[in-house]
Amino acid sequence: MKALVWHGKEDIRCDSVTDPKIEEPRDAIVRVTSCAICGSDLHLFHNFIPAMLPGDIVGHEMMGEVVEVGSGVEGRLRKGERIVVPFTIICGECDQCRRGNFSVCEKTNRKKHLADKAFGHTTAGLFGYTHLTGGYPGGQAQYVRVPFADATHIKVPDGLSDEQVLFLGDILPTGWQAAVQCDIQPDDTVAVWGCGPVGQMTIRSAILLGAKQVVAIDRLPERLGMAEAAGAITINFDEESVVERLNELTGGKGPEKCIDAVGLESHVSPLQPDTVYDRAKQLLMLESDRPHVLREMIYVCRPAGVISIPGVYGGLIDKFPMGLAMNKGLTFRMGQTHVNRWTDDLLRRIEDGQIDPSFVITHTARLEDGPEMYKLFRDKQDNCVKVVLKP
Amino acid sequence: MLSISNIARSEGDPKVLRSGPSSRGGTDELARALGWFSIGLGLAELLAPRQITRALGMEGKEMLVRGYGLREIGHGILSLSPDKKAGLWSRVGGDALDLATLASAYRPDNPKRGNVGIALAAVAGITLLDLVGAQGVTSRHRRTGGDHRRYRDRSGFPQGLQRARGAARQDFRVPPDMQAAPTAAALSPSGDRAASTA
Ligand SMILES: NC(=O)c1ccc[n+]([C@@H]2O[C@H](COP(=O)([O-])OP(=O)(O)OC[C@H]3O[C@@H](n4cnc5c(N)ncnc54)[C@H](O)[C@@H]3O)[C@@H](O)[C@H]2O)c1
Ligand SMILES: [Zn+2]
Ligand SMILES: [Zn+2]
Numbered sequence: 001m002k003a004l005v006w007h008g009k010e011d012i013r014c015d016s017v018t019d020p021k022i023e024e025p026r027d028a029i030v031r032v033t034s035c036a037i038c039g040s041d042l043h044l045f046h047n048f049i050p051a052m053l054p055g056d057i058v059g060h061e062m063m064g065e066v067v068e069v070g071s072g073v074e075g076r077l078r079k080g081e082r083i084v085v086p087f088t089i090i091c092g093e094c095d096q097c098r099r100g101n102f103s104v105c106e107k108t109n110r111k112k113h114l115a116d117k118a119f120g121h122t123t124a125g126l127f128g129y130t131h132l133t134g135g136y137p138g139g140q141a142q143y144v145r146v147p148f149a150d151a152t153h154i155k156v157p158d159g160l161s162d163e164q165v166l167f168l169g170d171i172l173p174t175g176w177q178a179a180v181q182c183d184i185q186p187d188d189t190v191a192v193w194g195c196g197p198v199g200q201m202t203i204r205s206a207i208l209l210g211a212k213q214v215v216a217i218d219r220l221p222e223r224l225g226m227a228e229a230a231g232a233i234t235i236n237f238d239e240e241s242v243v244e245r246l247n248e249l250t251g252g253k254g255p256e257k258c259i260d261a262v263g264l265e266s267h268v269s270p271l272q273p274d275t276v277y278d279r280a281k282q283l284l285m286l287e288s289d290r291p292h293v294l295r296e297m298i299y300v301c302r303p304a305g306v307i308s309i310p311g312v313y314g315g316l317i318d319k320f321p322m323g324l325a326m327n328k329g330l331t332f333r334m335g336q337t338h339v340n341r342w343t344d345d346l347l348r349r350i351e352d353g354q355i356d357p358s359f360v361i362t363h364t365a366r367l368e369d370g371p372e373m374y375k376l377f378r379d380k381q382d383n384c385v386k387v388v389l390k391p
Numbered sequence: 392m393l394s395i396s397n398i399a400r401s402e403g404d405p406k407v408l409r410s411g412p413s414s415r416g417g418t419d420e421l422a423r424a425l426g427w428f429s430i431g432l433g434l435a436e437l438l439a440p441r442q443i444t445r446a447l448g449m450e451g452k453e454m455l456v457r458g459y460g461l462r463e464i465g466h467g468i469l470s471l472s473p474d475k476k477a478g479l480w481s482r483v484g485g486d487a488l489d490l491a492t493l494a495s496a497y498r499p500d501n502p503k504r505g506n507v508g509i510a511l512a513a514v515a516g517i518t519l520l521d522l523v524g525a526q527g528v529t530s531r532h533r534r535t536g537g538d539h540r541r542y543r544d545r546s547g548f549p550q551g552l553q554r555a556r557g558a559a560r561q562d563f564r565v566p567p568d569m570q571a572a573p574t575a576a577a578l579s580p581s582g583d584r585a586a587s588t589a
Contacts, residue, residue, distance in 0.1 A: 005407060010473065012414045017405040045414075046473045053396035055407050100566070110401070137404050145403065183571035186557070204547050210557030225541030231552045268474075283468050306571050331571060345563070354558055359547035362540075371414035375532075378473075383536035 002391065003141030004370040006056045009047040012371045017057065020137060020145035025072025028149030030085060034162040035062035035140050037370075037377050037387045038170060039196050039263065040312050044129070045374055048264060048288065049314050051114070051130040059140025060087035060127040061170045063162060069149065076150040083153040084169045085139060085146055086339035089125035092151030103336035108148055109134045123336070140370060142391040154343045157351070163358035163388065164350055167201070172357045173342040175201025175261075178310040180342075181333040182257035184209045189250050191215045191300070192232070193293045194261035195223035197360050197386045198310055202261050203232050204355055211257070215249060217242055219267060222383040226360070238271065243300045256305045258297040263311030264289035274319065281318060288315030298325050309334035360386045367391040418527030422475040425482060425524055428517075429467030436460030447510060448503030449496050459489070476532060479525035486518040 005015040020029060038061050043049050063084040069077055077083070090097050091107040108125035109115050111134050115122035118132050125147065128138020136147065146152055156165045179202055184190060190211040192202050195218035206214045207230055216227035217235045224234040235245050246255055268275045268290070278290035297307050298321050307330050325332070349355050362385045365373050373387045393407055400406070415423075436443060437460030440453040449456075466485055470478030493514060497507045548555035 001405070003405060005410070007410070007413065009471075010415055010419065014411040015407045016409040016411075017407050020405050021403050023401060023403040053399055055393045055396045055400075057405060099568075131399055135399060141405075180563075180565055181569040183565045183569060185571075186560075200547070204555070205559075207548075207552070207555055208557070208559040209563070210560045221538070222536065222541050225543045226545050229543050229546045230548065231546070231556070279474070283472060333569065349559070353549040354555065356547055356549050359542075359545040362542075368411070371412060374414045375416075379532045379534060381533075381535045383540045383542075385542070 001142040002367055003057045003137075004059060004367065004374075004389075006044060006052055006058050007054045010045055012045065012058065012374050014368050014370050017141075020143055022068060022070045023145065024147060025070040026148050026150055027070040028066050028073060028077055028146045028153075029068040030062070030064045030083065030139075030144050030146055031067045032062045032064040032139055032142060032144055032391045034064070034166050035059050035367075035389050035391065036166060036170075037061075037140070037373060037389070039198060040129070041374070042378050043264060043312055043314065045378060046265065049130050049312075051132045051135075053131060053135070056128070056131075056135060057137040057141055058128040059138035059144075060129060061166065062127075062139030062141075062144060063156070063166050063169065064144075066149075067143070073150045077153055077155075082156050082158065084156055084165055084343075085127070085144065086152060086154060086168075086343070087127055087129075087170045088152075088336060088339050089127065089134070089136065089147055090151050090340060091148050097151070100338055100341040102338040102340050108152075110147075111135060126336070140367065140389060140391075142367070151340075154340065154347065156347065160350065161358070163361055164356055165347070166388065167197075167357040167360070168343050168346060168350075169339065170337070171197045171201050171360075172346055172355075173339045174198050174310050174337040175203070176205045176342050176346060177337050178202045178259050178261065178308050179205035179209050179211075182206075182259065182306045182308050184211045184257060186210050187212050188257050189213050189215060189246075189255040190257040190259065191217065191246055191255040191297075192227075192259045192261055193217045193297065194263075194311065195220070195227045195234075196261065199223075199261035200226055200230070200360050200385070201357065202259055202310065203227050204230050206257075206259075207231055208349075208354065213249065215246060215255065220380055223385060226385060229359075237267075238269070242296060246300050250302070254300050254302040254305070256302050257308065258301045258305065259308045260293045260297060260311040262293045264291075264313045266290045266292040278318070287318045289313045289317045291317040291320060295319070295321055298328070298330065301328065301330055303328040304330070306331045306333065310337070312336075361388050363387045365389055416531055418524060418531050419475070421520070421524045422470050422479055422528050425521060426467045426470030426475070426478060429463045429470060429482060433460045433463030433465075433467055436463060446503060446506050447493070447496055448501040448507065455492070459485075459492075462488075476525070476528045479521060479528060482521045483518065483525055486514060486521055489514050490518070 089108040094106040105124035112122040125134030216232035219238040281287040440456035
């Protein structure tokens with residue numbers, strides 16, 4: 001089959017690879033009909049996430065048709081059914097899964113020994129990601145093996161297009177959880193850093209959850225335009241001071257809820273000298289992530305507010321203003337998304353016409369064009385916001 | 392490399408049979424080659440400055456050569472990173488400095504004037520490559536697009552923005568483990584707190 005394979009920094013290729021096969025009784029094989037490139041894939045593209053190996057198949061946003069099931073799936077998933085695959089592999093029965101903490105499932109990381117060493121305790125297995133989370137082959141491919149498939153799936157009705165449901169596997173629940181964990185009140189200002197696909201979903205979730213005002217921060221006009229379309233007030237951080245503007249918009253008190261939908265690769269600009277410092281330290285391997293957005297959020301957030309972090313961080317950060325966070329009594333919530341915790345509810349909202357996540361797709365291409373689309377998405381060329389690939 | 396990394400895979404994991412074209416273009420490869428060249432040259436300047444100054448008749452300038460070595464390594468690291476554009480343009484700047492330094496040693500009284508001439512020619516050649524590389528990556532990774540698509544019509548709310556505002560409050564409860572600290576929520580004038588914890 002064809003698949004997008006990681007060969008090294010900025011080196012993704014569309015390779016011919018052997019077909020996946022059922023390895024465990026709870027496996028299923030899915031023929032992928034649509035998959036997407038995520039901001040998290042860019043962190044892999046730039047080799048900021050440790051423990052990737054040449055030959056790893058990437059991709060964790062995918063959906064398709066079940067073509068084969070193992071003996072242990074026991075009727076919970078059948079051949080021919082159409083599913084979205086959540087990016088977090090879940091067993092559905094461990095202590096964490098039973099609490100709904102699916103992204104930290106205790107059973108699905110097949111390299112648990114590595115994760116226990118690196119993280120202290122393992123988290124869930126993830127598709128197309130580092131070997132610290134199992135190194136499971138990803139879904140930017142014609143076929144993907146879904147381990148624990150009896151629990152790791154979202155069934156979707158035929159009436160909805162791939163484009164409407166694909167993002168149930170990652171960015172829609174990610175934006176939703178980012179907003180939900182802020183516990184938005186009707187008088188809240190919610191500030192969202194980053195208007196990439198995750199930021200866009202976060203903005204819409206915050207609107208649905210009834211924030212008084214949603215403020216969206218980025219520097220790319222097309223992404224700010226898309227944020228405005230959903231009713232957000234926008235700040236272009238290349239043109240104005242984020243802190244000043246946020247204070248203006250909140251009577252000098254700062255936003256109650258701050259959401260980081262940027263992650264470890266905050267834009268580097270001399271206008272924000274700390275980002276230049278971070279970039280230099282990162283190049284010298286003295287720090288792995290660039291935490292500019294975290295610093296800004298902690299500084300501007302209203303005391304006793306909430307900091308929500310869907311943006312991915314990979315390792316160690318420097319100059320983290322813990323003293324501010326502590327004295328202001330901020331609450332931090334973060335994590336890889338507990339996808340299946342939200343998907344029944346979100347699927348219903350899509351069916352009811354409350355939200356249609358396909359608005360975010362700006363580019364559709366063949367799997368063979370994947371390597372070129374990684375570059376296009378990374379370089380923000382042709383006003384790209386989200387790429388969907390058709391294997 | 393691929394066969395070594397396959398040790399980390401399970402038996403059933405797909406293995407690469409044939410590789411397709413890379414997301415790296417020709418100019419990206421040139422940038423990498425120049426990056427590694429920088430690191431090699433930088434290490435030589437850092438570790439063996441005496442041999443270099445002797446060959447160029449620049450005895451006494453060892454510290455300068457060491458400093459240039461550090462600078463070279465800097466260009467190299469940057470050229471090998473996703474910020475290769477900055478890396479290659481920094482190399483072009485470095486080339487100018489190298490050329491100026493060598494020119495100052497291209498004096499009639501320098502017994503190694505011949506070597507300096509060769510070095511000048513070599514650096515001039517590399518400068519040309521650096522310029523080609525820097526311009527290449529700049530245009531390959533330039534943001535294109537323009538003003539025509541701003542997506543101001545893409546709300547994502549099929550029933551319109553007005554109906555979307557707060558729509559999920561009707562039927563969604565924030566789970567207890569994700570509710571805000573009482574300090575932020577207790578005095579919410581909406582009185583909503585009681586409802587969401589009920
Ligand atoms: N928690 C999860 O489960 C989960 C799931 C999916 C994605 N993610 C993460 O979410 C993050 C965003 O993903 P994406 O797909 O939207 O990526 P993206 O790269 O398309 O978007 C990031 C956006 O942030 C903007 N940005 C950069 N620096 C900024 C700054 N200082 N202030 C404001 N905006 C800034 C960029 O211009 C860009 O538009 C990534 O870190 C990704 O790994 C997390
Ligand atoms: Zn993702
Ligand atoms: Zn589990």
